[in-house]
Amino acid sequence: DRVCASFDLYRLDHFRGFEAYWRVPAGAKASEGRWVKGPGEKLLQRILEITLYDKLLIPLAEDLGDITPEVHALRRSLGIAGYKTFIFGWGEGEESGKASGYRYPEDYTEDFLATTGTHDTPTMSQWWQEMRDDEKRELLRYLTLSDDAAFQEIRKAVFEKLFNSRALFIVLPFQDILGLGPEERINLPGTFGEHNWSWRMPLTVEALSSNVNEAYAVACRFLKELSYSSGRTAYSTESEKTEIISTLPSRGMIQSKKVGEDFKVWAAVSGNPERVIMASDLCGEDGVDMSLEDNLADGVSLYYGKISAKHTGTYSLKVHVDGDGEGITIDDCLTVMPE
Structure with a gap:
C-alpha cells in the first residue's frame, strides 16, 4: 500500500525473462546454458492483480535490446507498455537503430513509454559529444536543424519529437532536462566504483518547488508549454458530454x-x-x-x-x-x- 501511495508507475526489469531466460547449470560456463521458458502470463497476471487492478499502479516492461516476437506478444496481451529509448536509435552511423524501432518517434506506437535515455545510458549531452560528425549531420537533418545548431536546440528538438509521438508515456531523466554532462551519468554497465549509483539531485526539494534555479525554471516552462502544444496536457478537459x-x-x-x-x-x-x-x-x-x-x-x-x-x-x-x-x-x- 505504501508503494502504491507513493508511485504511479513501476518497472518490470528484464521483462524478456518472464517469457524465456538463459539457464546455466551450476559450475558451468555461460555458453553451456540454454533457453528455458519463464513463468510467463501466470506470474504476470498475479503481479497485475495486486498492482494494476487493485491499486492502479501501472507496470512498464523493460524490453530493451534483442527482444523476440513472443516477448512482444506477451507484453501486449497484458496491456503493459514497453520502452522506446531515443538515443539507442542514433550514434553508430546512418543505419543505426532503424531495425530496432528506436530511431524515429513518429513510428512509436501507443503501447510504449518514450524516453531520451535510462540510468544505464550516457546523458544526452555526453551522447551528443561522442557522436561522429557524420552521425551528427544525420541527426540534424532529421531534426531539421542547421549544422551549427547548439546542443540546447538539439535537446529541445528531441523533446518535441518525443512529446508529439503516439507513445503513451514520456519520461525524461533529470540530467537531460537540464542538459547535464557525462559527470552526471548514473551508471556505467560492466564497471565498478564510486561513480556508479552515487548520483544525487543537484537541487534541493525546496529549490525545485520554488524555481529558484534559473536553468530549472526555464526547462520547466518549456516542458509545460510542450505538454500543452503536443496535447499531452489539455488546456481544459471539462466537457458537458457524458x-x-x-x-x-x-x-x-x-x-x-x-x-x-x-x-x-x-x-x-x-x-x-x-x-x-x-x-x-x-x-x-x-x-x-x-x-x-x-x-x-x-x-x-x-x-x-x-x-x-x-x-x-x-x-x-x-x-x-x-x-x-x-x-x-x-x-x-x-x-x-x-x-
Missing part, C-alpha cells in the same frame, strides 16, 4: 480468472452520469452497475466494478453510461479458466 474516456482492461488486454473469482474493471468517465454499466455475457441482460471511486480533475470521475467469473470461456466486455449504449467495447478480454 461518456466513457477509457477502461481497464483496455483494447488488446486480457484479464484471466478462475471460476469463482472476480474480474476487476475500471472506467474513467467525463460528465455526470446517473449510471455507469458493465455489460458482458457473464453479467446477465441488465449488466452490472459500477460504483464511483474518485473524482479526478477537470470533470473526470473514476468508476470501479466487479464481474464474477461464472463459466469457463472467453468473453467480451462493454462499458457504457446511461442513455449512451455505444460506450467502449473490449473484445475477448475476459478469460475464465477452470478451478
